[in-house]
Amino acid sequence: MGAVELGISAGMKPEGPLLSVRGLTRFYGARIGCADVSFDLWPGEVMGIVGESGSGKSTLLSCLAGHLVPDAGEVILATGAGPRDVLAMSEAERRRLSRGDWAFVHQNPRDGLRMGVSAGGNVGERLMAVGARHYGDIRARATDWLERVEIAAERIDDRPSAFSGGMQQRLQIARSLVTGPRLVFMDEPTGGLDVSVQARLLDLLRGLVREMGLSAIIVTHDLAVVRLLADRLMVMKSGRVVEQGLTDQVLDDPQHGYTQLLVSSVLQV
Amino acid sequence: MTGPGYNFAYLDEGTKRMIRRAILKGIAVPGYQVPFSAREMPMPYGWGTGGVQVTAACLLPEDRLKVIDQGADDTTNAVSIRRFFERTAHVATTTSTTAATVIQTRHRIPEHPLREGQILVFQVPIPEPLRFLEPRETETRRMHSLEEYGLMHVKLYEDIARHGTIATSYAYPVRVEGRYVMDPSPIPKFDNPRLSDCAAIQLFGAGREQRIYALPPHTQVVSLDFEDHPFDPGKAPHDCDLCGAVDSYLDEVITDDRGGRMFVCSDTDHCTCRRAAGHSGRLAAPLPAGRA
Amino acid sequence: MIRISDLSKTFTLHNQGRARIPVMAGASLQVAAGECVGLVGASGAGKSTLMRLIWGNYLADGGRIEVGDLDIVRAAPREIIALRRATLGYVSQFLRVVPRVPVLDVVAEPLRVLGRPAEEARAVAAGLLERLNLPSRLWSLSPTTFSGGEQQRVNIARGFAHPYPALLLDEPTASLDAANRAVVLEMIAEAKARGAAILGIFHDEGARAQVCDRLVDVTAFAPRGVA
Numbered sequence: 031m032g033a034v035e036l037g038i039s040a041g042m043k044p045e046g047p048l049l050s051v052r053g054l055t056r057f058y059g060a061r062i063g064c065a066d067v068s069f070d071l072w073p074g075e076v077m078g079i080v081g082e083s084g085s086g087k088s089t090l091l092s093c094l095a096g097h098l099v100p101d102a103g104e105v106i107l108a109t110g111a112g113p114r115d116v117l118a119m120s121e122a123e124r125r126r127l128s129r130g131d132w133a134f135v136h137q138n139p140r141d142g143l144r145m146g147v148s149a150g151g152n153v154g155e156r157l158m159a160v161g162a163r164h165y166g167d168i169r170a171r172a173t174d175w176l177e178r179v180e181i182a183a184e185r186i187d188d189r190p191s192a193f194s195g196g197m198q199q200r201l202q203i204a205r206s207l208v209t210g211p212r213l214v215f216m217d218e219p220t221g222g223l224d225v226s227v228q229a230r231l232l233d234l235l236r237g238l239v240r241e242m243g244l245s246a247i248i249v250t251h252d253l254a255v256v257r258l259l260a261d262r263l264m265v266m267k268s269g270r271v272v273e274q275g276l277t278d279q280v281l282d283d284p285q286h287g288y289t290q291l292l293v294s295s296v297l298q299v
Numbered sequence: 300m301t302g303p304g305y306n307f308a309y310l311d312e313g314t315k316r317m318i319r320r321a322i323l324k325g326i327a328v329p330g331y332q333v334p335f336s337a338r339e340m341p342m343p344y345g346w347g348t349g350g351v352q353v354t355a356a357c358l359l360p361e362d363r364l365k366v367i368d369q370g371a372d373d374t375t376n377a378v379s380i381r382r383f384f385e386r387t388a389h390v391a392t393t394t395s396t397t398a399a400t401v402i403q404t405r406h407r408i409p410e411h412p413l414r415e416g417q418i419l420v421f422q423v424p425i426p427e428p429l430r431f432l433e434p435r436e437t438e439t440r441r442m443h444s445l446e447e448y449g450l451m452h453v454k455l456y457e458d459i460a461r462h463g464t465i466a467t468s469y470a471y472p473v474r475v476e477g478r479y480v481m482d483p484s485p486i487p488k489f490d491n492p493r494l495s496d497c498a499a500i501q502l503f504g505a506g507r508e509q510r511i512y513a514l515p516p517h518t519q520v521v522s523l524d525f526e527d528h529p530f531d532p533g534k535a536p537h538d539c540d541l542c543g544a545v546d547s548y549l550d551e552v553i554t555d556d557r558g559g560r561m562f563v564c565s566d567t568d569h570c571t572c573r574r575a576a577g578h579s580g581r582l583a584a585p586l587p588a589g590r591a
Numbered sequence: 592m593i594r595i596s597d598l599s600k601t602f603t604l605h606n607q608g609r610a611r612i613p614v615m616a617g618a619s620l621q622v623a624a625g626e627c628v629g630l631v632g633a634s635g636a637g638k639s640t641l642m643r644l645i646w647g648n649y650l651a652d653g654g655r656i657e658v659g660d661l662d663i664v665r666a667a668p669r670e671i672i673a674l675r676r677a678t679l680g681y682v683s684q685f686l687r688v689v690p691r692v693p694v695l696d697v698v699a700e701p702l703r704v705l706g707r708p709a710e711e712a713r714a715v716a717a718g719l720l721e722r723l724n725l726p727s728r729l730w731s732l733s734p735t736t737f738s739g740g741e742q743q744r745v746n747i748a749r750g751f752a753h754p755y756p757a758l759l760l761d762e763p764t765a766s767l768d769a770a771n772r773a774v775v776l777e778m779i780a781e782a783k784a785r786g787a788a789i790l791g792i793f794h795d796e797g798a799r800a801q802v803c804d805r806l807v808d809v810t811a812f813a814p815r816g817v818a
Contacts, residue, residue, distance in 0.1 A: 072669050122445045129449075144432060144453075148460055151453050158456065159449030165459055165525040187460050229690040236689065240704055258689050262668045276647055276668040283649040287605025294606070 046108060048073045048213060048245050049094075054103035056093050062269035063089035067103070069264065069274065073212070076239055076246045078260030078277060080253060080292070086269035087249045088217060094247065095134050095215045096124045107213075129159045133206035137218035139198035142205065143190045149176060149201055150186040156209045175204040179234060196227035200234065207238060216248045220255055232258050253296055257281055265289045308355040308388040314338055318356035318511070322502060325513035330475030331443070332426050337509040347380055347405060348506030350422035354403045357418055357502070358384065363391045365399035370407040370548070370565035377405075394568050406469070408490040410547050410569040413499035415516060421484040423505035426512065428472045428482040448480050451523055459528055468533065473520045480523070481512065488522065489532045489548045495520035537562040542573035543580035592757050592788030593622040593645065598654035598664075599814070600644060614640055618654065618812035624756070627779065627789040629803035632810045638792045641809060642759050645790070646681050647671040658757050676704055680755030682763050686734060686742040694720065694737075695730045698748040705753060712752075719748040723774055739766045751778055758782060760791035764798045776801055 047070035056063035064086035071077055079087045092098035094105060096116060105116040107127075116124060128134065136142040143152050153172040154162070162168050173183045179200035181193075190198050199219065206214060219235065220228040236259060239246055248259055256263055256277055264274040265286065273286040284290045306312060321335035340348040358364065364384055368376040372394040380403060381392050393399050396409040403420040413419060429439040432450050442450065451472050458466045471488035475481050483494055484503060494501065494514060501514040514520065524530040535549045540561040547569060549562040561582050564570035574583065598618040604610045615637050622628045630638040643649040645656055647663050656663040658679050661670055675681070680701075688697050698716035703709065720730060723744040729737070734745045743766050750758065760779070764772045772795070779802045782789060793799040799806070 075669055075672075121441075125445055125447065129447075147432065147453055148457060150460055151457050154456055155449055155453045157449075158452040159447065163452070163526050165456065166527050168456065168525075169460070226691075233689045233692050257687070261672050275650070276671055278648050279650055279668075282643070283602075285603075285650060290605050 046113075047071055048075075048108050050104070050106040050113075051094065052104045052106070054090065054093055054100050054105065056089055056098060056100045062086070063098075064093065064266070064269045067271055069271075071213075071245055071247065073245055074243045075262060076244075076248065076260045077262045077264060078256030079247065079249045079264045079266060080251060080256055081266035082251060082292070085266040087266050089269070090266070091215055091217055091247065091249045095132075096128065097134075129156060130209045131211055132213040132215065133209070133211040135199075135202055135206050135214060135216040135219050137221040139190065139195070139202045142202040143198065145189065145191050148187045148189055149181065149193070152190065152201060153205050153208050156205060160209055171208060172204075175208050176201075178238070179204040180230075194227075196223050196231065199223060199231060203231075203235070203238070207242065207244075210242065212245060214244055214246045216246060218250050218252075219248065220252065221250070228255075235259060253281060253293065265292065305387050307360070308358045308384065308390075309340075310338065310352065310355045314352075315356040318352055321511045322353065322356065322513060325502070325511050326500070326515045328479075329514055329518050330479030330481040330512060332510040332512045334509055335511050337506045340506065342379070342383075344507040345424060346376060347403070347422040349504030349508075349511070350403050350405070350420050350506075351380060351383070351504075352506060353420045353502050353504035353511060354380075354384065354401060355388075357401055357420065358388050358390055360388070360390065362400045363393050363398055365393050365396065365402045365568075366404075367402065367407060367409070367566075367568075368405045370409075370550075370569075371567045373567065395572075396566075396568050406485050406487075407548070407565060408486055408493045410544075410564070410566040411572075412493075413497055415498045417499035419497075419499050419501045421486070421501065421503045423482070423484040423503045423510070424507075425470075426482055426503065426505040426508050426510040428470075428480050443479060446478070448474075451480050452525070455523060455525065455528075459525070465524065465528055465530075471530075472523050474523060475514065476519050477521075481520075483520075487533075487548055488530075489534065491520070491522045491530070492532055494518075535562065538580060539564045539570060539573075540580040540582040542570045542578045542583070544570070544573055544578070592624045592659065593620075593790060594655070594657040595620050595641075595645070596655045598641075598644065598656060598812075599652045600640060600649060601652055601814075613814040615644075615812050616814040618809070620807050622757075622788040622790050624786045624788050625783055626804050627783055627791060627802050629799050629806045630790065630792050631799075631806050631808050637809045637812055639761060641812070642681075642761055642790070642792065646679070646759060647675070676701075677753075678755060679757045679759070680750045680753065681759045681761075682746050682750035683761050684743075684746075684765065686746050688734060690735050691733050693731045694725070694734050694745055697734060697745060698752055701749055701752045715752055716748065719751060720744075722778075723748055724771055740768070740771070743767060744771060747775055747778070751782070754782070754785060754787070756787055758787050758789045758791075760789060760793075762792055762794060764793065764795050772798065 049071040052068050054067040055065050067090055081087045093100040106113045107116050150169060150172040153175050154168040157168050157171060173186055176183055176186060181197055181200055190201055220231055250256060260277045263277040263280040265272050267288045273280060273289045280289060281293055284293050318335055321333045325333045337352060340351055342348060366377040366381040368374040384390055385392055396411040401418045405422045427439055429442055429450055431454050433439050455465050469487050470482055470485045471491055473481050473483055473491060473494060496517050498516050500516060503512045522530040537549055538545045539547055539549060541563050544564055547564045547566060550565045552561050552563055554561055596619045598615060600615040601611055601613040632638055644651050651664045658674060661674050695713055695716050698719060699712035702712035702715060725741060725744050734742055747763055764775050776798055
């Protein structure tokens with residue numbers, strides 16, 4: 031169970047937003063990656079970002095997570111020591127943050143896992159990265175997390191290459207959440223999975239977000255996924271935010287022409 | 300000039316100066332891998348090209364050189380490197396650990412404690428301890444600079460998960476002065492405690508990888524471990540069959556095809572000195588004339 | 592508890608020649624604690640639209656919708672989410688759930704988001720499902736394959752799992768048999784008795800007569816020149 035307690039600041043509920051983004055802009059040469067994006071993310075909130083390929087949603091996520099350097103803007107994170115501009119942090123600080131306080135779930139689990147390391151080692155790595163040095167404890171925590179993501183404990187010494195796609199994705203989630211982060215970035219977390227596996231993963235994510243009080247930013251092009259996971263929704267087109275609001279309100283009463291087109295284009299089963 | 304066509308110790312003075320600068324930087328930042336522009340040497344990679352260049356840059360005409368390969372002075376690699384410097388530097392050579400001023404070694408640290416003023420040069424095949432799990436050099440360099448060493452423990456974790464204990468028995472990773480994680484070259488972990496607080500200068504040269512790193516005298520070197528799986532240098536449960544030593548690193552020698560075997564000190568100088576001093580083991584034969 | 596004043600709503604269809612469809616103007620009504628108000632009016636007159644505006648599912652153009660202290664028209668998404676969690680319940684005609692999640696957990700979820708322990712939440716859910724005569728052999732199944740009446744009862748159980756101070760009920764008895772209809776009406780009466788403010792749409796006139804304290808005809812809220 032320790033994971034939740036370890037959360038460096040899981041118990042800390044800042045009064046204001048967890049993340050305040052202002053005027054975030056990134057160009058690729060003369061082309062806009064994302065432009066002038068601003069929003070607040072509050073503790074415990076799950077925000078979805080939707081838009082078609084090339085709309086800038088992945089660029090935005092990469093800028094937020096520190097994988098890409100934006101050309102302008104601020105990303106202010108509430109920390110125990112007060113608000114900090116993530117973009118102005120040293121690389122060492124930012125990487126420390128990405129080992130403990132926040133996590134990134136990749137669309138392709140191969141990008142977020144070490145395929146040559148056992149499942150237990152994959153989950154344990156983040157613990158060891160923040161200083162855990164007791165093998166027995168690390169293994170117990172890894173076992174607990176494998177069970178939480180519905181992977182049988184006896185698979186702990188198997189490598190992810192022996193796992194199905196859905197299991198790999200669940201392993202990546204366990205690895206991301208074991209340090210009890212406050213903020214999780216997810217890039218199409220259910221993207222490459224069968225529909226039946228998707229549903230189970232969605233339910234798992236919902237439960238974990240609720241239990242751990244996580245804040246999350248989820249990029250996807252799947253409107254059904256955001257409806258089930260996200261409290262709030264941001265719609266992007268050509269690098270700009272065209273609409274944002276409560277998820278079901280944006281989907282059921284879209285105000286912008288592009289969102290209306292997006293919503294009406296979904297195939298009905 | 301000491302021979303036709305060769306500068307003293309084979310390398311030209313400019314190259315030696317460049318290597319000495321790298322050595323000095325390595326000594327100033329213990330455990331840090333300093334890049335240097337390794338030269339082609341007249342021997343194949345993997346035969347100690349890095350160590351030879353470091354030795355060449357350190358040698359003075361008055362030095363006394365010892366070369367060992369897995370503890371032995373008389374194996375091909377040791378003999379040919381010793382001859383190389385006899386020819387190109389005309390320095391005196393020895394097999395005695397205590398008499399040597401510079402010792403080039405492959406895969407061992409001599410049993411006899413080193414003293415101040417001596418230089419121990421290690422041949423290093425792969426200087427990067429993190430490469431096992433992170434193949435990108437750009438990434439491992441960043442990990443060193445940011446002290447992100449969780450990955451090193453993942454390797455040890457995998458060992459315990461698979462074998463029940465840390466099965467890494469050579470090239471066992473160490474942390475230098477609480478800062479850099481370092482690969483001590485493929486010495487047995489039995490030798491790891493000798494790295495720490497050593498009175499001699501320890502230099503590490505990787506020729507193919509073009510890296511030099513160093514431990515100045517009396518550097519604190521700690522072998523990585525877990526609280527519940529502490530580092531254990533290990534010791535074969537035997538004594539030396541020739542000199543009777545109870546505390547030395549042993550080689551197993553198969554003596555026939557019926558399961559016969561003997562254990563002997565891997566450090567040949569150590570064993571010879573002990574036998575010369577009258578110690579004797581289970582299968583000790585009389586010393587050949589002219590040794591020790 | 593629920594106060595609506597001068598509420599207006601227009602849909603703009605950007606992709607269909609920017610057509611503007613005004614659907615509501617000058618709507619005003621109030622529901623006090625312990626009161627049940629029924630919305631009436633012809634089909635398409637805007638009953639469901641009004642419910643969705645109060646739920647925050649539709650964005651109002653003007654006016655005020657106050658539930659407790661919160662003006663839905665101007666509230667931030669997270670304020671509406673907090674309101675939906677603790678204050679405002681909604682029994683819609685449609686069940687939207689994560690596929691493969693068992694009924695028991697679907698009904699327990701409103702309590703889980705309020706931080707109640709899983710076992711306690713499931714116990715409450717089980718009690719409600721039992722009362723609504725949903726056979727216990729169905730509890731471990733996902734409701735996505737259930738019949739209309741069964742899904743309706745799951746929705747009702749969800750809406751009554753937590754004692755919300757305000758409740759929106761959209762046709763809660765539509766596809767129920769007499770016995771279950773009676774149970775639902777009894778649950779509505781109990782909610783009123785504990786002080787819930789209830790706004791409902793009931794096509795079932797008998798039900799309407801039994802639980803509603805008064806009726807509001809939404810035809811009066813139609814924009815001029817449209818109705």
